[in-house]
Amino acid sequence: MTGFRVLFSVVIHHDFFQSGFCNDINVEPSRATLAQAKNSGIIFKPCLGGLLVLCDSEKIPILLLYIEDEGLIFDFYITSSTPYLSTYSSIPLLKDKGLLWLKHDPNQGDNVVNGIDKYQLHSSDWISDADYYSKDKITAYFELEALGFSSQAFMFISIKLNEQELNSLTADDVDSSGFVVFFAAINNKSSFWEYRLHGNNIKNSLEISDRDKGIEFNFISNELLSDGRNITVFRSNAEIKLKEFSECYFQLIDKRTNGHRVLIKRLPVAHFNHGYQEVVDTKLTQVSEIFVNF
Structure with missing residues (x-):
């Protein structure tokens, strides 16, 4: 040897x-x-x-x-x-x-x-x-x-x-x-993903859809700012793992009675350092904020 x-x-x-x-x-x-x-x-x-x-x-x-x-x-x-x-x-x-x-x-x-x-x-x-x-x-x-x-x-x-x-x-x-x-x-951290949509002409027919059908997004609130812009907030119904390069594929769509139109083909994903903590179902949970202008 x-x-x-x-x-x-x-x-x-x-x-x-x-x-x-x-x-x-x-x-x-x-x-x-x-x-x-x-x-x-x-x-x-x-x-x-x-x-x-x-x-x-x-x-x-x-x-x-x-x-x-x-x-x-x-x-x-x-x-x-x-x-x-x-x-x-x-x-x-x-x-x-x-x-x-x-x-x-x-x-x-x-x-x-x-x-x-x-x-x-x-x-x-x-x-x-x-x-x-x-x-x-x-x-x-x-x-x-x-x-x-x-x-x-x-x-x-x-x-x-x-x-x-x-x-x-x-x-x-x-x-x-x-x-x-x-x-x-x-193990990596998981968080609820919260999309905050900023725009001048936000409609009530907006939805966020998961291409892979695994995650749903709930409407949380709609606020009118002093400059006339709206902020509409959607949050995921389940925690999503944070990744260096996420494979999540969420779309912003305008859902109409005669079909729907994709407004943003792929929304940005959460960043590990953007967000806050909130009590969800009696548990202190991480919420990741994702800001989108359109």
Whole structure:
């Protein structure tokens, strides 16, 4: 065995992005993990949505010694270069007293790595409130290091490997083009879409139609402005997921007794940062505002 091989990767998925991977993030090894890597022939390489962990095939015996001594643990923290990541995520990624901490530990009943190519780091389909730990607990684990980056990091990941797992990951018959992926998945935010139509000649026969027949829009109000223009408001009857590039196809039509005429073939879609919160059916809900002049 010679050269470097991928031991595993750590990847963050996000349903908002068209690629399915979380954009504008950095997955960084902790100081302790970097020190361990220097002594054991481990290197790190960025990949789409995360980080590759590669090992020197000739130094695998050193990794086994770590397992026998203090344990082979890889700790990572994830930061984002955009302030809007929580805005289009279904849960707030940063809390006042808690941070996300995802773990793989075969000694704690987690799935043992045994050839399956993907391992989810949380019990639910998506990251949830159950995956938060107190900042004090995380700071105690990462010691002084956590104090330095806690303001930027929104997630921590810890991967612990036992001897059986390491042998599985480094076996000679493992396909060099395939490797184990430890992943987390963030769900995107949903909102009610509210179209606010501005115009000088808005008719009562206007409707918003979904080409795919999945969403209906209810008339909410009609207001007359001081300049003579009207504002007519329609709101979706169900929440719609916010996407980087939405596939929703809503049309503004003028419905008449002798047929209907399409006024706007495809209405603009909601933007994750435009809107407000409102109580709908006793639940605090996000409403996305979409302004249309015609």
